[in-house]
Amino acid sequence: MNVSKILIAGCFTAFLSLPAGAQELTGTLKKIKDTGTITIGYRESSIPFSYLDDNQKPVGFAMDICAKVVATVKKELKLDKLDVAYTPVTSATRIPLIANGTVDLECGSTTNNADRQKQVAFTNTHYLTASRFVSKKSSNIKSIADLAGKTVVSTSGTTNIKQLNEANTERKLNINIIPAKDHAEAFLMVETDRAVAFVMDDILLSSLVAGAKDPSAYVISEDAFSKPEPYGIMLRRDDPAFKTVVDGATAALYKSPEIMTIYTKWFQSPIPPKNLNLNVTISAPLKKAFANPTDSGDPAAY
Amino acid sequence: MDYHWNWAILWAPSPDGNGTYFDMLMDGLKWTIATSVCAWLVALVFGSLVGVARTLPFKWLARLGDAYVELFRNIPLLVQLFLWFFVIPEMLPHDWGTFVKQLRYGPFLTAVVGIGFYMSSRVAMQVSAGINTLPRGQRMAGTAIGLTTAQTYRYILLPMAYRIMLPPLTSEFLNTIKNSSVALTIGLMELTGSARAMQEFSFQVFEAFTAATVIYLLLNAVVTIGMRMLERRVSVPGFNAGK
Amino acid sequence: MSVFSDFDFNIIARSLPYLFREGMTFTLTLTAIATIGGVLLGTLIAMARLSSLPVLPALAASYVNVMRALPLVLVIFLFYFLMPYIGQWILQADRPIQVGALSSTIITFTLFEAAYFSEIMRAGIQSIPRGQVAAGYAIGLTYSQMMRYVVLPQAFRNMLPVIFTQMIVLFQDTSLVYVLSITDFLGAASKVGQRDGRLTEMYLFAAAVYFIISLTASMLVKRLQARIAIAR
Known part of the structure; x- marks a missing residue:
């Protein structure tokens, strides 16, 4: 897959804001436009990516990234108002719920790999972990x-x-x-x-x-079952228009200094609900993945 | 339907290394059967004791029996399983708690106890009802020929009552099989849990759950037919209270 | 280590608004709507089963028997994943229809419980003496008029205690949506408990709340039963 091509296209659509009416909307974008709602799947306890805070509201690193994506989608579709619905997902339910249209974006800690790419699509990697x-x-x-x-x-x-x-x-x-x-x-x-x-x-x-x-x-443990594997935000497969928008939004965010602000907020400062500081500095491979955003599911690519 | 069916997945190897996905479902079926049968024994024993107690001529015992039934009947099974699994071991003395928690078949044993007690309250209601539908004359006749209360129950009331109860007890046993699926929440890999795991590993959601559905239907049919045969064998000619 | 030595009642007090405003609201909404839907659909199924049309009784019977042979947990999983595709098929849309968690569980519980309610309603309809039906026809009522004005009101009334008892079972069964991570009462309790490491307190509290509600409801049903028995 030619990632850079998609990225360029993504940035292009995201930032030049082509008039949405100029092309026929399809798939998820059409649905979002028609219903004025985008549905985000969140996790209960994937700290600090996606979890419930003290008020039982979903928060986290991936949720912040998704908020940026939602803003881009809203701009892209020229909507005055875009409601965000939150649906809880578990590791067991997230893939079927993306596939069956219940959830549009899954913002959590989902490992991107070749196996899953046969079922769902992933946008650019937002973390690497073993x-x-x-x-x-x-x-x-x-x-x-x-x-x-x-x-x-x-x-x-x-x-x-x-x-x-x-x-x-x-x-x-x-x-x-x-x-x-x-x-x-x-x-x-x-x-x-x-x-x-x-x-x-x-x-x-x-x-x-x-x-x-x-x-x-x-x-x-020191012992690992795997090499560091990429996390990605999940979306439906075979929906290139929506993927282009989401890829564009995440790529723009990851390349901007803002991603480090968000990273520092969740990994190097006190976070709710207990005000703990995880104190995890950014790894070199992740830094590289932010500089050159990629949606590859192959650990060797990082 | 916008879904790619792939029934061959059942014969693809599963990642747990114990054969195919079909074998995985069959392992699940074995746990479902083992859990249901063991839980049913617990339910029968405790349910019969409590059910009989509620019909005995001692008021306090009957009250105690009622309390038992209300306690286990009015808390959802899932919550009861969580109490047995997460809460009770913490209340035991530390060493006992640790022993209980480190049992290799912890989820299985917890399910047997939890589902067993839950179902026992329903069995108890059936047993009391069964005994109470018997004509009062039978109990009196027992007393008249000089039997003790225990003997009256043993030789007159219970043999008749259990025959009457057979159809409702069959449906309670079927409920036990269905309820065993709730144990997937405490990590027991019974049939529904296996279907869920198959879905997670293979992403073939509907093949997994459809296969499990068919297996449950077959299991249900086998038990129903088996119990009908049992009912016919033990029926008392001329005493057709069980319809 | 004893649990009670550091039993934290405070956590329950602090999470009460969340537990009841979000969790219990979901649980009660689901229970109420699924009961109403289940009774209505169940009545239709019962009538189909008792009708003299050719295929209908067999179809209704198969539906009831299949549903009653399946564990609710399996049905909850299956329908949660299946519903959007069914919506797509019904509406002939080009992609699966989005169905929210509450709607999805309401439909699931309605369809599942309808099988149980239909058995109750069938018994209720059969409890009406044949003579009344004959009388209804004799005074020129149609089948639907007779059902509506003669049979169903009585069947419903006679079966009211059983319907309410089944509703209590349904109320307890709704806790199974836990497997989908939906925030019903139990889901709310377990989310708070897991977040703060206070599962013991939260599960005991949840058990107490379910117990009190179910017990009170079943005592009310017993009273109702006594009143109906007198009226008959």
């Missing part, structure tokens, strides 16, 4: 091999639980794998000793640990 596990220091688990024969939890419908399943089969570890509905529930299983470890993207694990009652009781 799959690791968290456990209690007291259980003294150092490596993936140490998980053998133990009960391990992961969130259902994630790439992580798939990787855990594959590693389990490949290395004959006899791990008892429990699927949980969302990250908070999965972490709770480790906190209450229901499971010895929780396999997930390391950034999500760090934020869950930071929010735990006693963060010093937990350790995140």
Whole structure:
């Protein structure tokens, strides 16, 4: 796929604001124009990307990015008013809900990979993270091999639980794998000793640990189940017009200094609900991915 | 419909490495059956005890039985499962709690206990109702020929009552099978959970849930037919209270 | 470590507005609309089942039997994903129709509970003595007039306690939308509990609220039952 071409087209449409009436609107754009509403799917506990704050309103890094996308869509369609509807999604429901039209943009922590691209589309990558596990220091688990024969939890419908399943089969570890509905529930299983470890993207694990009652009781593994993989905002497949607008909006944002303001807001300052500071500096590959936005699902591309 | 059907997915290998997606659903079916049967035993035992207690001539015992039924009947099953899974272990002494939580089949055992007690309140209502529909003369006849209360129940009331109760109990057992699906919320990979996992891994939503639907219908048919045969075998000629 | 030593009642007090204004409102709206929809659709299904037309009774019976053989959790998942495609098919639109979480669950529960309500209404209709039907026809009523003025009002009245009992079951069943992360009462309680690490408090509180509502409702049903029994 020629990414740069799409990007140029995206920027072009986004910033020159071609009169919307000039071309026949199709797909999601037409729907948004007709209904005056765009539906955003958010997560319950993908901190700091998409989660519920103290007032149970969805907030986060990905939500801020989506707000920019919504603004661009509104401008693009020349709408005076664009309502935003929020629908909660889980790892298990997000892909069918995008595919069946319930949700237009999924703003969270969804790994972009070749497998999923057969079902949905992703816009430019907004984060890179590897799959690791968290456990209690007291259980003294150092490596993936140490998980053998133990009960391990992961969130259902994630790439992580798939990787855990594959590693389990490949290395004959006899791990008892429990699927949980969302990250908070999965972490709770480790906190209450229901499971010895929780396999997930390391950034999500760090934020869950930071929010735990006693963060010093937990350790995140060195051992990884995967290379750093890209996160992208999800949209429907086979809708090039909408994708062009969304790609244009995200590319413009990522290339501008504003992305660092948003990054600092969520990764290097106190965030709700507990005013914790995750203190995660931006990695070199992510910096590169912001400078040259890409929607590639291949970890090797970063 | 704007959806790409691909039934061959059932025979594609699943990422859990234990064979195909169809095998995954079959594993789910096994857990559904195991959970339902074990929970049903719990429900029968406790439901019968409580159901009988509610018909005994001791007021306080009947009250206690009523309280039991109301308690387990008026809290949603999902909430009860969460109480058993997340709350009760925290209330036990620490070592016991840890032991309970680290049981390898924690979700299965919790489901058996949780669904078992939930269903026991319904069984108890059926048992009391079954005993109460028997003509009062039967109880009196028992007393008249010198049987103790226990003997009256053992030899006269219960054998008749259970026969009458067989059809409603069959439908409660079918409910138990359906209710076992709620255990997916505590991580039990029963049939609905397996279908959900198949959907997540293969993205073939409707193949997964349609296959599960067909399996539930077959399971339902097998149980229904089996119980009809049982009803016919144990029926008492001339005493056709169960219709 | 005992849970009660650090039992935090404060968290419940602080989250009350959210729990009730958002969570319980969703739960009660879903319960009310699905009950009304379920009874109406269920009555139609019951009439179809008892009609003397050729295919209709078999069709209605299959619908009821299939729905009653399936777990609600499965149906909730399936319909949540399926509904937009059905909408597309009905409206002949070029892409799936957007169906919100509340509408989707309302339709799901209505269709599912209609199977159960239809059994109740069928029993209600059958409880009306045949003589009344014959009398209705004798004074020249049509089938629909007879149903409307003679059979259904009585059937409905006789079955009112059973309908309400089923409504209490439905009220409890709505908690299953938890699997879709929808903020019903239980969903709200668990979101607060997970965010603040206070699941024990929140689940116990949720259990107490469901218990009190269901118990009160079932006691009211018992009273109603007694009154109806006298009236008959």
